[in-house]
Amino acid sequence: MKADSDLFEFLLRMGDNTLVLGHRVSEWCGHSPVLEEDIALANVALDLIGQTRMWLDFAGDVEGKGRDADALAFRRDVWDFRNILLVERPNGNFGDTLMRQFLFDAWYHAILSRLAGSSDDRIAAIAAKAVKEAAYHLERSADLVVRLGDGTTESHAKMQAALDDFWPYTGEMFAADTIDTSLTSRGVIPNLAEVRDEWDETVNRVLADATLEIPDGTYQHKGGKQGTHTEHLGHILTEMQFLQRAYPDASW
């Protein structure tokens, strides 16, 4: 059924975003500048991966082919992933990671708070749970973007460079395709333009406090939501999927 395949695609987009970003953030474990930040990053990664299980288990149920969250996470190749390109960008320095996190958190919190009122009960339940966790993520990443942006000359320069680097990857979050518009008309997901309004408001306010300037360019990368990825995703999957590829069905 067409309607189900739209829902399946949307759930993959949500689950793949949290899975890939969760994995990226977990790469910091043991490498952060200070212990508290190491713990915070690991906790954020844990929340995101926990949410991935809820999104991808639901995706598997909608698909109806017996795939659960593990099967979807570990046994799909790059072209079957539906995450936005922003979340597969490499971690860079600590400021890069925080800027990527902030741009994502501002979107994720805005869409989750609306998905909590979805016409689909299970999406509403997942979103109502996840939005409470995302509120803490956004509070933290926004706070650090301001501290580092409005910090020393060096930290300011690094945060501006991070913003310039990631900005062309933000448009994809709001670029509605036929899957999005169909689900919006069914009341399953919000209108992405509304999500953009809230995101703009949050991002403009925080970046102004951080004394950072939004870059001029209008070019925006896209394709991740439809399965066209950058080279980085393959490298992530190589590491993340190794065990299930080498030892299929291995369990803890």
Added chain:
Amino acid sequence: MMQKHKPSTEQIREWLDAVPDPEIPVISLVDLGVIRDIEWQGDRLRVTVTPTYSGCPATGIINLDIETALRDRGIRNIEIVKTLSPAWTTDWISEKGREKMLAYGVVPPQTGTACTSNSPAPEVKCPRCNSENTKLVSQFGSTPCKSSYCCKECLEPFDYFKCI
């Protein structure tokens, strides 16, 4: 037959009130507010559990501990069901649980203040010297549910069970 009669759900709740939370063992699973429903469906006991945080690694242990505790009481036919809605909130932590948590050195969450990104920082008193002169070190502490604080009077670091 393992039992002559089915224990009441009140009795079962009492048994589960003796099962410690894996992370903060001074409080029980009932104190934590994760046991949402206990119901007999014929000969099968159905326990409905809600996770605290989405990614909390204790969730699997909690289910195992529930099953073990009930089996020890002679209940064999157990179904543990996960529910997401309504989402768990720290407001469900019992008064008894909050007192025990504080005595253990973890400051309990403030009731009715589930976090929003714009909520003001709560006033958190030091669990050791009771001073209000404390500082938030990080929103994310030793587990996802706690944030790290430091007392500026007695200089002790401590955990605050944050509102969600």
